[in-house]
Amino acid sequence: MSFRTVLRSVFALVCTVVTTGMSHQASAKVKVVTTVPELAYAAGAIGGDLVEAKALLRGRENPHFVDAVPEFTRLTAEADVVCIVGLDLEIGYMPAVLTRSGNAKVQPGGAGYCEAGKSVQAIEKPTGPIDRSMGDVHPSGNPHFFLSPKALAASGATIVAALSAADPAHAQAYRQGHAQFEKAMMALDHEIDVILTPLKKLQKDNGGRGVIIEYHREFSYFLADHGLLSSGSIEEKPGVPPSAGRLAEVALTAKSSGVRVALAADYFPKKTLDRFAELSGIPLVIVPTMIQAGTKTATYDELQRHIARSVVEATTKPSQGH
Amino acid sequence: MQKLFVQLQLLATLIVGGTEARAHTDDGSGLKTCVTLDLMGSFNAPRMTQATDRFAVRESELLLYGPIDHLFDGVLNVAAHGDTARPLVEPHEAYIGSSKLIPRSRFRLGQFFLGLGRLNHFHRHDWPVVTAPKSQLEFFGSEGAFDTGAEYTYLAPLPFFLELTAGVTNGWTYGHVHNAGVKPRVPTTYGRAATYLSLPAGGGMQTAVNYLTRKSAQGDSMTLSGIDLTAKWRQPDGAGFLLQGEIWQRQLAPLVGKEERSVGLYVLPQYSFSPEWHLGLLLDYFTVLSLKDISGKPVANAEQRYVPTLTYKSSEFVTFRAAFDWTTAKQQGVAERFSKMLLLQAAVNLGAHPAHEF
Numbered sequence: 001m002s003f004r005t006v007l008r009s010v011f012a013l014v015c016t017v018v019t020t021g022m023s024h025q026a027s028a029k030v031k032v033v034t035t036v037p038e039l040a041y042a043a044g045a046i047g048g049d050l051v052e053a054k055a056l057l058r059g060r061e062n063p064h065f066v067d068a069v070p071e072f073t074r075l076t077a078e079a080d081v082v083c084i085v086g087l088d089l090e091i092g093y094m095p096a097v098l099t100r101s102g103n104a105k106v107q108p109g110g111a112g113y114c115e116a117g118k119s120v121q122a123i124e125k126p127t128g129p130i131d132r133s134m135g136d137v138h139p140s141g142n143p144h145f146f147l148s149p150k151a152l153a154a155s156g157a158t159i160v161a162a163l164s165a166a167d168p169a170h171a172q173a174y175r176q177g178h179a180q181f182e183k184a185m186m187a188l189d190h191e192i193d194v195i196l197t198p199l200k201k202l203q204k205d206n207g208g209r210g211v212i213i214e215y216h217r218e219f220s221y222f223l224a225d226h227g228l229l230s231s232g233s234i235e236e237k238p239g240v241p242p243s244a245g246r247l248a249e250v251a252l253t254a255k256s257s258g259v260r261v262a263l264a265a266d267y268f269p270k271k272t273l274d275r276f277a278e279l280s281g282i283p284l285v286i287v288p289t290m291i292q293a294g295t296k297t298a299t300y301d302e303l304q305r306h307i308a309r310s311v312v313e314a315t316t317k318p319s320q321g322h
Numbered sequence: 323m324q325k326l327f328v329q330l331q332l333l334a335t336l337i338v339g340g341t342e343a344r345a346h347t348d349d350g351s352g353l354k355t356c357v358t359l360d361l362m363g364s365f366n367a368p369r370m371t372q373a374t375d376r377f378a379v380r381e382s383e384l385l386l387y388g389p390i391d392h393l394f395d396g397v398l399n400v401a402a403h404g405d406t407a408r409p410l411v412e413p414h415e416a417y418i419g420s421s422k423l424i425p426r427s428r429f430r431l432g433q434f435f436l437g438l439g440r441l442n443h444f445h446r447h448d449w450p451v452v453t454a455p456k457s458q459l460e461f462f463g464s465e466g467a468f469d470t471g472a473e474y475t476y477l478a479p480l481p482f483f484l485e486l487t488a489g490v491t492n493g494w495t496y497g498h499v500h501n502a503g504v505k506p507r508v509p510t511t512y513g514r515a516a517t518y519l520s521l522p523a524g525g526g527m528q529t530a531v532n533y534l535t536r537k538s539a540q541g542d543s544m545t546l547s548g549i550d551l552t553a554k555w556r557q558p559d560g561a562g563f564l565l566q567g568e569i570w571q572r573q574l575a576p577l578v579g580k581e582e583r584s585v586g587l588y589v590l591p592q593y594s595f596s597p598e599w600h601l602g603l604l605l606d607y608f609t610v611l612s613l614k615d616i617s618g619k620p621v622a623n624a625e626q627r628y629v630p631t632l633t634y635k636s637s638e639f640v641t642f643r644a645a646f647d648w649t650t651a652k653q654q655g656v657a658e659r660f661s662k663m664l665l666l667q668a669a670v671n672l673g674a675h676p677a678h679e680f
Contacts, residue, residue, distance in 0.1 A: 060524070060558050065597065067554060068680050069526055070483040070518035077426050077477050092638070096677040099395075100485075102477055104422035109392060132639065239637070241598075267558030269596070 030167045033079040033106075035090050036063060037291035038146035039116055041300045043083060043159050045184065046177040050170050051163065056097075059290035059297075062267040063089055064136065064239060068096040080166040082106035083159055086117030087143035105166075114162035116155035120145045123220055136239025147289055148221035149185035149192070149304065156181055188301055189225055195308040196226045202315055203228060206258040212311065213254050213282070215264035215273060218289055222307065231259045234276055241272060251280035260315045265289040283314040353388040354674035360447040362405070364647075366663040373663040379404040380667075383414070383445065387676060394420050397434075399445070410500060414445070414468060426477045433470040437487045438512055438532045439568055440550040442466040443679065447669040450564065450592055450600075450633070452645050456608035456625055457570045457586020461546055463498030469510055483518035493536050496544070508537035512546075518680075525563075527553035528680055532570075541577035546570060552680065560597035566590045583611040598636065604629035604645075615655070623653040629665075639675065643667040 032053040034040040040055035047053070056072045057063060063085075076082055076097050084090050098107045105112040122141025130137045145151035156178045164171035202211045210229030212219070217233050231254060236246045254262070262284045264273050270286070277284040287307045288297045297303040363377030386398045399415035417432025435442055441449055441458050446465045454464050461467075471491025478484040493510035494503030516530035534546040548570035556562040569587035576582075585608070592602030606627035613621045631645035649661040 058524075061556075062558050062560070065556075065560070067526075067556065068678060070485070070516070070528055070680055071520060071526065073477065073485075074483040074518075078479075091677065093677055096679055099421045099428065100475075100477070100679075102421045102424065102426040102428050102475075104425070107422060110422075132637075136637075269559050 030080045030163060031078055032081045032083060032163070033075050034083040035094065036085055036146055037293075038152055038300060039083045039085065039155070039159070041291060042116075042152055042156055042181065043081070043163070045181045046156055046159055046174055047163055048173070048177055050167065050173060055291075057290065059288060059292035060267070062265075063290070064092070066090070066093045068093040068100070070100075072097045073100040076101040076106060077103050079103065079106050079112065081112040081114055081159075081162045083114040083116055083162065085143050085146060086115035087122060087140045087145075088138045089117075089143035111165040112162055114158050116158050117141075117143060117145060119157040120151045120154045123224065124217060135235075135237025138238075142217055142220050144218035144289070145221045147219060147307075148225050149189045149300075150225050151221050152300075153178075153182040153185035188304055192304050192308045193226050195305065195312060196228065198312050199228055199315060200226070202260055206260075209258055211258060211260040211315070213250075213259045213262050215262065215268050215276075218265060219263050219307075231257060234262065234264075234273075241269065242276075244275075247272070247276055248279055251276055251282075254282055255280045261285055261311055263287070263311060283317060285310045285314045351388065353386060354676075356383075356385040356387075356671055356673040356675050358383040358385065358445070358447050358672075359668075359670050361668045362452060363666045364453075364663050365666070366661075377666060381405065381446070383447070385673075385676075390418060393422050394418050397430075406500070412500065414465075426479065427475065429472065429474045431472050433468060434473065435466045435468045436462075436491065436510075436512060436534070437473050437475065437489060438462075438467075438514055438534060438546075439530075439548060439570070440552055440566060441568070447641075447671075450566065450590060450602060451604050451629065451631060452643055452665040452667045453647070455568075455586070455588035455604065455606045456627065457568065457588060457606075460584065460586060460608065461497075461570050461572050465498050467497045469493065469495065471509070483516075485514075485516045487514040487516075488512070496536055504539040506536060506538050507541055508535070508543070510534065510536040521553065521555070523555055524557070525553060525555035526680070527551065543575045545573045545575075554680070556594075560594065562594040564590070564592040564594070564600075564602070566592070580614075581612060585609055585611055592631075592633075598634055600633040600635070602631045602633070604631060613653075621654045623651075625649065625651045638678075639671045641667070641669045643669075 029052040030047060030050060032043040032051050034043060034053060034055050036057055037055040037059045040053040043051055043053040054075060056075065057066065084094055104110055107113060125141035126137055126139065130139055145155065160174045160178045163174045199211065210231035212223060212228060213231040213234060215234045216238065220230055223230050234250055235242055259282055262276060262282050264286050266286050266288050273284055273286065287310050288303060291297060291300055291303055297306050359382050360380045361377060362380040364373040365375050366373040381401045381403045383399060383401045388396065390396045396418050397415050400411065401414045402411045403409065413433060415434045417430045417434045419428060419430030421428035437443060442462050469491035471489060473487060473489035475485060475487045478486065489512050491510045493506040495501065496510060512534035514530050514532045516528055518526060518528045520526050529549065529551045532548045532550065537543040548568060550568040553565040554562065567589040572584045574582040588604060588606040590602055590604050592600055594600045604627065607624065609624045613623050615621050627647060627649045629645050629647045631643060634642045645665040647663050647665055651659040
């Protein structure tokens with residue numbers, strides 16, 4: 001059998017499989033596909049049994065650098081609603097996924113296209129001209145709002161609009177679901193606020209100056225929710241790994257300004273973070289920043305508690321000093 | 323000289339126009355602009371190759387893309403070549419397309435790189451290698467095969483990824499040529515079926531079967547069949563592994579004369595130490611299966627390349643690459659030929675580069 005014959009046979013098989021697959025039945029539920037797991041959680045909480053929400057990311061990825069995986073395209077093609085964070089977080093892969101899906105309703109301009117960040121009051125929006133020499137700057141503001149229960153609740157307004165457009169008969173149920181979700185997020189916010197009380201005291205003792213430094217500014221919303229100030233980032237420019245000089249400089253500055261903990265997502269280079277901890281003597285807290293199924297941060301509530309407790313524990317340990 | 327000046331003026335006009343267009347993005351048109359500069363040099367010490375011994379602009383590209391209206395998107399890609407006998411400005415891609423008209427489908431009409439294989443899907447400056455593998459060079463051209471026609475892609479409604487592509491283009495020319503060509507007896511037609519498989523440890527693999535056929539004005543027919551594979555593992559901290567390969571067979575059946583069959587394949591394993599540093603090894607093989615001596619006996623022949631390649635990317639917009647190209651060409655009854663050269667490349671994207679495919 002020649003190579004050409006084999007290829008022809010494969011094509012014939014493919015055609016048969018496709019024809020058979022046409023009978024693939026659509027679910028009665030509204031199919032929601034989101035980029036980050038937090039949005040799937042929000043959509044699931046708002047829509048309840050009326051929706052089937054699935055996240056493309058597993059929570060272990062660096063959300064800034066994701067490939068346009070063909071499986072994403074397949075899931076997007078079947079979605080009634082696609083919900084992204086927006087604020088340019090997914091600009092590197094979602095445009096390709098949406099186009100390849102051939103699903104008009106979930107592409108920009110379609111009723112099922114949901115950019116959750118649109119109903120969030122974005123912070124750290126740069127003022128003045130920006131360009132790439134400043135690093136990976138997000139012109140519309142910091143996109144990491146999904147780590148804040150308050151901001152996640154606010155993003156629910158956009159999710160409700162998209163769900164209602166896809167399933168107008170249950171618009172009222174989605175609005176009610178959103179109201180309950182907001183309550184749940186406020187309760188969670190209060191619980192986390194209590195856990196973080198020792199940090200507020202530390203901040204007060206530090207003359208009102210921040211006691212937390214971030215590797216990348218992705219905890220900004222989380223900290224702001226609880227009246228905590230960020231002492232800036234270890235990165236000199238967003239998305240650009242710090243140089244040895246920058247590490248030394250920022251370590252010195254952080255130590256002298258009373259910073260008590262360095263906070264980083266679990267997808268950043270461990271070596272760089274360890275070097276910062278070594279130079280500054282400031283304890284390092286590396287945490288997941290997205291829900292990760294099958295771990296101790298498998299739910300949004302657990303993720304919030306884990307981050308808050310980890311930070312508090314790190315500040316109560318005796319200083320390593322250098 | 324005057325012609326060169328006119329061509330450069332044309333490109334400059336396009337770039338300036340593009341800059342203005344980008345500035346107008348805020349008006350709601352959505353037009354985006356990307357300018358790409360691709361510099362390349364090949365150097366050899368023991369004068370055994372075709373190395374140019376100079377580092378120069380291989381091509382500069384201007385890419386304009388964006389939505390035309392609520393249904394259609396448009397792409398214009400113009401390239402100015404510095405590696406041709408004479409400086410040349412030409413459109414590489416100029417098409418309209420849509421992914422909103424037919425469910426689970428997208429199509430494009432106009433001039434484009436044929437949606438076949440792996441490398442042919444990407445502009446050369448986006449390849450993970452400096453120069454084309456031999457099979458790509460022989461079967462598609464140094465940059466890839468493009469033509470004018472229509473291409474339709476359908477995503478099957480299955481519980482796994484299966485994407486089917488069919489295309490038909492004029493076929494007056496094939497590959498990457500710089501003339502109008504001649505009307506063929508049968509235009510270029512091609513098809514591709516791609517699927518995807520999730521792999522352990524966060525990896526994924528896309529594989530596809532490809533087929534192309536064309537019959538020239540003289541009645542010479544060509545068929546190309548091949549398989550491409552791309553597997554990626556990306557760790558959260560930026561480390562990762564890429565395994566990319568293609569195998570192609572070409573059959574040339576001239577109306578008069580002997581049939582020719584060639585096979586080419588390459589494999590590229592590439593390890594990423596970080597988002598910045600990548601080390602790959604291109605293993606490239608090409609042979610003419612139908613080569614015979616005057617008595618009609620088959621003649622063993624093969625060209626092999628080994629190209630270790632080190633890549634540094636300060637960001638997704640800047641690539642520096644150094645590679646050592648070691649090529650051997652063997653043919654029964656002929657002395658083995660060797661070629662060694664150092665390849666250097668610098669590629670930069672200014673402006674809004676489109677989202678990356680897998």
